[in-house]
Structure formats: structure tokens, C-alpha cells
Amino acid sequence: MKELLRRLTEAYGPSGHEDEVRDLVRQEVKGLADALTVSPMGSLHAVVNPQGKTKVMVAAHMDEIGLVVSHIDPAGFARFQMIGGLNPQTLVGHRARFANGIRAVIGIEDQEDWTKRATLADLYLDFGVSRAADCPVRVGDIGSFDRPFVGIGPRLIAKAMDDRAGVAVAIETMRRLRRTPHQVQFAFTVQEEVGLRGARTSAFGLNPDIGIALDVTRTGDTPKGPKMAVELGKGPAIKVKDSNLLSDPRLVDLMVRRAEAARVPYQLEVLQAGTTDASVIQLTRAGVPSGCISIPCRYVHTPSEMVDLADVEGAVKLLSAILSRPMDLGRPA
Amino acid sequence: MPAPAARPTRAHLRLLQDLTEAIGVSGAEGPVRAIVRKQVEPHADTVKVDALGNLLVNRRGAGRVRLRVMVSAHMDEVGMMVVSVSSEGLLKFEAVGSIDDRQLLGKPVWVGADRLPGFIGAKPIHLMSDDETEQTVKVESMSIDIGSGSKTAAEAKVKPGDRATFATRFRRLGPSVMAKALDDRLGVATLIELVQNPPDGIELLAAFTVQEEVGLRGARAAAFSLDPQAALALDCTPANDLPSWDGEENIAYNTRLGNGPAIYAADGRSLAHPGLLEHFIHTAESQGLAFQIRQPGGGATDAGVIHVARSGIPSLSLSTPARYPHSAAGIASLSDWRDTARLAHAALSTLTERTLRRS
Numbered sequence: 001m002k003e004l005l006r007r008l009t010e011a012y013g014p015s016g017h018e019d020e021v022r023d024l025v026r027q028e029v030k031g032l033a034d035a036l037t038v039s040p041m042g043s044l045h046a047v048v049n050p051q052g053k054t055k056v057m058v059a060a061h062m063d064e065i066g067l068v069v070s071h072i073d074p075a076g077f078a079r080f081q082m083i084g085g086l087n088p089q090t091l092v093g094h095r096a097r098f099a100n101g102i103r104a105v106i107g108i109e110d111q112e113d114w115t116k117r118a119t120l121a122d123l124y125l126d127f128g129v130s131r132a133a134d135c136p137v138r139v140g141d142i143g144s145f146d147r148p149f150v151g152i153g154p155r156l157i158a159k160a161m162d163d164r165a166g167v168a169v170a171i172e173t174m175r176r177l178r179r180t181p182h183q184v185q186f187a188f189t190v191q192e193e194v195g196l197r198g199a200r201t202s203a204f205g206l207n208p209d210i211g212i213a214l215d216v217t218r219t220g221d222t223p224k225g226p227k228m229a230v231e232l233g234k235g236p237a238i239k240v241k242d243s244n245l246l247s248d249p250r251l252v253d254l255m256v257r258r259a260e261a262a263r264v265p266y267q268l269e270v271l272q273a274g275t276t277d278a279s280v281i282q283l284t285r286a287g288v289p290s291g292c293i294s295i296p297c298r299y300v301h302t303p304s305e306m307v308d309l310a311d312v313e314g315a316v317k318l319l320s321a322i323l324s325r326p327m328d329l330g331r332p333a
Numbered sequence: 334m335p336a337p338a339a340r341p342t343r344a345h346l347r348l349l350q351d352l353t354e355a356i357g358v359s360g361a362e363g364p365v366r367a368i369v370r371k372q373v374e375p376h377a378d379t380v381k382v383d384a385l386g387n388l389l390v391n392r393r394g395a396g397r398v399r400l401r402v403m404v405s406a407h408m409d410e411v412g413m414m415v416v417s418v419s420s421e422g423l424l425k426f427e428a429v430g431s432i433d434d435r436q437l438l439g440k441p442v443w444v445g446a447d448r449l450p451g452f453i454g455a456k457p458i459h460l461m462s463d464d465e466t467e468q469t470v471k472v473e474s475m476s477i478d479i480g481s482g483s484k485t486a487a488e489a490k491v492k493p494g495d496r497a498t499f500a501t502r503f504r505r506l507g508p509s510v511m512a513k514a515l516d517d518r519l520g521v522a523t524l525i526e527l528v529q530n531p532p533d534g535i536e537l538l539a540a541f542t543v544q545e546e547v548g549l550r551g552a553r554a555a556a557f558s559l560d561p562q563a564a565l566a567l568d569c570t571p572a573n574d575l576p577s578w579d580g581e582e583n584i585a586y587n588t589r590l591g592n593g594p595a596i597y598a599a600d601g602r603s604l605a606h607p608g609l610l611e612h613f614i615h616t617a618e619s620q621g622l623a624f625q626i627r628q629p630g631g632g633a634t635d636a637g638v639i640h641v642a643r644s645g646i647p648s649l650s651l652s653t654p655a656r657y658p659h660s661a662a663g664i665a666s667l668s669d670w671r672d673t674a675r676l677a678h679a680a681l682s683t684l685t686e687r688t689l690r691r692s
Contacts, residue, residue: 016604019692038691041645068599068629071584079584081629083599140598140610140626191604201645 001316002156002309004028005168006149009158012097014066014144015083015194018042021062025167025188032174033186039205043198044188048174052183054327057208057288058173058319059199059277060166061192061215064159065301066144067096069125069137076129078104081120083142084193088118090302096125097146102136104128104143145303154233154309161305163192165295166214169315173323176316180323189277199277203284210251210289210327211281214315216307217242217269217294226272230296233308235265236315239292242271244279248289250329255291255322262321264314269294289329293319334395334530334682337674341667346510348372348522350503353512356443358412358496359429359547362386364446365408369521369541373528387555388541394531399685403538403561403646404527404677405552405635406520406568407545410513411659412498413442413477415491422487423476424451426497430546434472436660442477445495451479499661508667509590515655515663517545520567523653523674532681542635549602552635556642563609563647563689565677566636569665570595570627570652586628588654591666593623594673597650600630602637606647608688613649616680622672627652647689651677 013021022044026036033046044062065084072078096104104125108118116122125143129135137143149158158164170186177184185206190198192215203211217237220228230237238255239247252268259266271294282290293315298306338345357365366388374380379391388408411430418424424444428437438455453475456465477497481487501513512518524539531537538559543551545568556564574589588595596613598605617624627650640648653673655665 016599016607023692039645040647040689040691041640042691043645070628070630073582073584081599083604138626140596140605140629142599142604194604195602197603197641198645200641201643205644 008164009149009160014142015063015191018062018190028171041198041201042190043202046186048184055183055208056210057185059187059189059213060170061163061189065193069141072135076131076135078125088120095146096143098143147303157306159303161307162216169214172316173319181326196280200280203281213276213278213292215276216297219296232296234267237267237269237294239269242275244275247291251291258321264317352518353503353514356498359409359544361496362408362543372525376529385551385554386543387551390539392528392531392537394533394535396534398536399534400562401536403559403564405540405542405566406524407517407542411546415495418487422481422483440661441500442497443500444497451477454478501662511664515665516569516658519569519653523567549638553638556639564639566634566650568634568652569655572654572656592625595627595652597627600632602633603640605649609649612688613680622676
């Protein structure tokens with residue numbers, strides 16, 4: 001699992017450019033799915049047990065936050081805009097990486113002033129060149145961040161844990177799931193970070209009866225952190241609510257019952273700012289009962305996102321427990 | 334079919350004049366739709382108007398059809414809507430679509446289907462205090478004066494809900510044109526030309542859309558019903574290419590006038606399909622057509638909703654740049670517009686399913 005996470009998080013995959021991650025996932029799940037297709041948007045659909053009556057869509061997004069070049073000045077420095085939500089404070093001194101392996105340092109104007117709060121307009125990319133003609137990127141090129149994966153005991157740190165941790169949970173669940181009464185539609189989605197776009201189109205195409213997203217969530221366990229009852233290492237979080245989603249209460253109850261029966265430690269999550277693929281799956285076509293299993297993660301949307309291996313393992317156990325038995329939600333509460 | 338002409342013809346300019354002088358504020362695009370219908374009907378295989386008012390046209394190009402491609406251009410423009418008539422017979426109004434309040438004051442307008450002339454009046458400078466000259470007047474405090482003199486007289490001609498727009502006549506300025514509503518009548522004119530002279534090998538699904546300026550509403554419904562294999566949004570994007578007021582290097586120009594059509598890599602609502610992006614860039618380079626990559630950032634075109642319709646539709650946006658959009662007048666370069674038509678035509682003529690494939 002740790003090795004899988006290393007490979008997934010070190011892969012390059014900003015929104016809209018998920019090809020490398022998709023190839024990795026395809027290698028991992030080949031032989032585990034009955035059907036493997038790519039949607040027009042680029043999401044990878046791996047369907048298990050297509051004869052199953054109830055269709056359960058399990059979505060994890062392959063894309064990560066990144067940046068896009070907006071201007072190249074005569075000295076070869078490039079300005080950029082965000083792909084997804086970035087806090088400029090976390091970027092100064094970091095390194096960017098582009099599709100063809102090109103690297104750059106992120107610099108800040110007026111760098112002797114250490115008291116300044118960085119805004120995006122202050123930042124630039126330095127490709128180590130001195131003139132525009134030598135700049136190896138062009139306006140419109142998309143990049144992501146460059147950081148190696150590290151493990152500190154049970155804590156794993158990498159860029160793009162959001163949402164390669166969810167991708168890893170989906171892959172590992174496919175591996176361990178021996179039997180399911182459902183048609184399980186694993187959807188490795190694209191463009192989540194820029195507006196949940198891949199999940200919306202995948203959900204339309206797959207037309208599921210139930211939707212479950214796998215994603216990371218914030219925690220409240222750091223110094224002066226947000227008031228939030230989710231901690232690293234206390235198990236996967238069963239989402240009750242976020243900015244755009246009220247999880248179907250019947251699905252929340254079912255997840256809680258399965259977690260207890262399988263003796264998987266879990267937490268309940270109420271996220272104040274942010275959302276996941278589940279919020280658009282829920283509103284697809286005539287509506288799809290949806291929920292989300294979250295992996296607690298510190299420093300979300302920075303180049304050093306931290307998760308606890310036990311929470312990732314717990315999410316696999318919980319998802320396997322949910323999928324291996326019938327999921328009759330009954331009537332709406 | 335032959336490539337579109339590199340230089341604007343008289344017919345081109347007459348069409349641009351008719352289109353930009355028509356009133357088509359979001360939700361009331363009828364006058365623009367009538368012009369478009371007249372232009373496309375003799376050439377179209379089918380023409381229909383859907384429930385929202387989108388004009389949807391099918392036109393098969395010569396040869397075997399490889400792909401069904403939706404090309405959209407929005408008929409609506411930003412403008413004003415009358416909300417009430419004051420006791421003095423002045424028209425209170427609000428903006429439809431995004432308009433900077435500062436662009437409204439002191440502008441002549443046309444009100445309603447009968448194009449009643451009016452004026453958004455301001456206090457004369459003779460009577461202003463120093464403080465007042467420093468203030469920005471908000472749209473809530475503005476009125477359109479149609480010179481009617483009384484509430485009863487005004488109400489006989491205008492009712493709440495009537496649209497109004499800037500009273501700007503089309504002008505040619507050497508290599509450029511100046512007009513209102515270049516956003517997106519330039520795109521509408523380009524799309525009319527594609528219907529009249531369709532690219533080979535595709536079934537062109539031309540969508541002249543409504544209500545783009547208030548939230549990409551028409552295109553959403555059009556994409557659902559047309560269900561195309563690929564889509565191109567033709568729009569008009571700001572050229573903010575003048576020097577900065579403080580002499581600093583302008584690094585947020587969006588596009589530059591005269592540098593060719595703007596191909597989108599990323600905007601606020603969509604990321605270009607990588608295959609389509611490469612195909613359009615390659616086409617421009619191999620045909621020797623000018624082009625620029627629009628600076629990535631905010632903003633949106635119809636592609637923002639088309640690409641997420643149904644199971645997803647590979648999409649790209651292509652704009653003709655114009656200075657001062659969403660105001661009384663914009664200025665666009667005729668060569669940028671001609672190159673937009675030429676690039677769209679050339680790229681669509683050679684588009685294949687291969688371009689759309691994902692690894």
C-alpha cells in the first residue's frame with residue numbers, strides 16, 4: 001500500500017493532464033475489472049461484476065492541483081495562474097514540474113522583504129534561463145509540484161495525497177474485494193480540483209443507483225487548526241456534510257453499521273469548506289443517493305499533504321465491508 | 334469548400350453592421366435570431382428554435398461525414414432591463430449581465446423593441462461639489478430619460494422588463510471596427526459563415542445560443558439536445574493590451590489586438606481538450622495563420638457548460654479579441670476576425686476522431 005501510494009503521489013497529474021496517473025491506475029487494475037473504459041473527459045471506468053443489479057459508483061479523482069503559465073517576460077521568467085485552489089503562502093521556494101520533465105523554482109518579487117504576504121501576482125517561475133527565447137514552456141502549459149514521497153513512521157507525506165490516497169483505496173479495494181452482489185463502477189475521475197467536472201460526466205454515463213466518493217478531508221488536530229472533530233490516525237471519516245453535500249442519511253447509517261460490524265475505527269465528518277465528487281454525483285439525472293468516505297489529511301493543497309497509513313487501510317476495510325454485502329437503502333428517510 | 338476570404342468583403346461588413354446594431358439583450362434575442370435565420374436558411378439542412386430560443390442549424394459538409402461537431406456562438410449581449418417608471422417618467426433599470434457601473438453614466442441608449450432613444454443622465458458638472466466629482470455613481474441611482482415628461486406618457490411606451498442597450502452605430506476604423514455587442518456578434522458572424530461555407534467531412538451543428546451573459550444557460554440545453562462528438566465555442570474575449578497606467582510591464586493583457594484569434598488553454602469554467610488544443614495550434618502554424626494563446630485565468634464561454642454535458646464532450650474555445658467589451662463600444666481588428674473564421678474552417682475541415690482520443 002505504501003509503495004502504491006509512493007508511485008501514485010509521485011506521478012504527474014494536474015487537472016486536465018491525468019494521463020500518467022491513468023496509465024498507472026490502468027496497470028494496477030488490469031485483470032481486476034470486467035470492463036475498462038475511458039470517458040470522453042478522460043476518466044477511467046473499471047466495472048466489477050456487471051451482472052450485479054444495484055449499480056454502485058465509487059469515485060476517486062486522479063487529478064491534483066497545479067498551475068498554468070500565463071505570461072513569459074523578456075528575461076524568461078513566467079507568470080502563472082492557479083489550477084484548483086492554492087494558497088500562495090505555501091508556494092514560495094517550491095519547485096514546479098511540467099509534463100515533459102521540465103522543472104522550475106517558484107520565486108517571489110521583492111524577496112528581501114520577509115514580512116510580505118505573497119499573492120499570486122507576486123510569484124513567478126524561474127526555469128534557469130535568461131531570455132524568453134530559451135524559456136522551455138509556452139503560455140497555456142500546465143504544471144504541478146515536485147516533491148518526493150516520504151514516510152515518517154505511520155505518517156505519509158507527499159504532494160497530491162489529495163486524492164491519490166482515494167485512488168489507492170479504490171485500487172486496493174478492487175484487489176481485496178472477493179465477492180460483491182453489486183455492479184461496482186470504480187470511476188477514477190478527472191478535473192475534480194477545477195470544479196468536479198469529471199465526476200459529473202462519469203455519473204451521467206454510468207447512471208448509478210448509489211454514489212460513494214473517496215477523497216481526503218481536513219483535520220482539526222493541528223495547532224490553532226480549524227474547529228473540526230476529525231483527527232489523523234482515528235480511522236476513515238464518514239462524511240455527514242460538506243459545503244455542497246448532505247450525505248444521504250441512509251447511506252451514512254449503513255456506513256456506520258458496516259464500520260462497527262467490521263470493527264473498523266471511524267469518525268464522523270462535518271466539513272465546513274470544501275466538497276467532493278459526491279456532490280455532483282448526487283445531482284445527476286433524477287438524483288443518486290450519495291455519500292463519501294474521507295481520509296483525514298493535514299496540509300491539504302500544499303506540496304506536503306500528510307495522511308496516516310492506518311486511516312488509509314481503514315478506508316479499504318470499510319469500503320470492502322460496504323460493497324461485499326447487499327446495500328438496500330429502503331425508502332427515503 | 335474554399336477557405337473563407339482573408340480580407341473582409343462589403344457583405345461581411347454589412348452583416349457585422351446589422352448584427353451589432355440589433356438589440357439582443359439576454360433573454361430577448363429575437364431581433365438577432367431573425368437576422369441569423371435569414372442568413373442561414375438558404376444553406377441549412379434543418380433549422381429549428383428550441384424551447385429557450387437557441388437557433389439550432391444542421392449543415393453537412395462535403396464528403397463522408399467523420400464527426401458531428403457542435404459550434405456555438407451566443408446571440409445575446411449585456412445590456413439593461415427597465416424595472417420601474419418613476420413619478421417623473423424616468424426609467425429605473427438594472428444591468429443584465431456584467432457591466433461596470435462607470436460604463437453606464439452619460440450614455441445614449443435604445444429602449445425596447447421600438448428602439449426608443451433615451452439617455453442615462455448625470456448631474457451637470459456645473460452643479461457638482463468637489464466631493465461629488467470624486468464619487469462613483471451606482472446603477473441604483475441612475476435613470477434612463479426618454480424625454481416623456483410624465484409617468485403616464487412613459488408608461489404608454491415602456492413597461493418593466495423591456496430591454497435597453499447602448500445606442501452605438503457600427504463604424505469601420507481603417508483596419509478595425511468599432512461597435513457595441515462585438516461580444517459575441519463577431520462569433521455569430523463567423524458561425525453564419527461556417528453554415529454558408531461548411532467545412533468538409535463534418536456534420537456542423539451550429540448553435541446560435543441565448544443567455545450566455547447571464548450564466549451560459551442556452552448552450553447547456555443546446556449541448557444536451559445536440560449530443561455532439563466535439564464542440565467549438567466561438568466567442569469574443571477582452572484585449573486589455575494598453576500600457577499600464579503606472580508604466581509597469583502589462584502582464585495581464587488577456588489578449589492583444591492584431592495578434593490573431595485567441596485559442597483557450599484554460600479559463601474559469603473549462604480546460605481545453607488537449608487533442609483539440611494541439612490540433613488548432615498545429616492548423617494555425619501549418620496554414621500560416623496568426624494566433625495567440627489567451628492568457629489562462631477566469632472568464633468563461635459556452636464551452637464551460639458544453640464540455641460537461643451528458644458523458645462529456647471534447648471542447649475548445651476560440652475568440653476574436655476586442656478592446657472594451659461590455660461597454661458602449663468595443664474595437665476589434667478585422668484581420669483577427671478573418672483569421673478566426675479561417676482557422677475555425679481549416680481546423681474543422683481536418684478534424685478526425687483520432688484528435689479526440691484519450692490514451
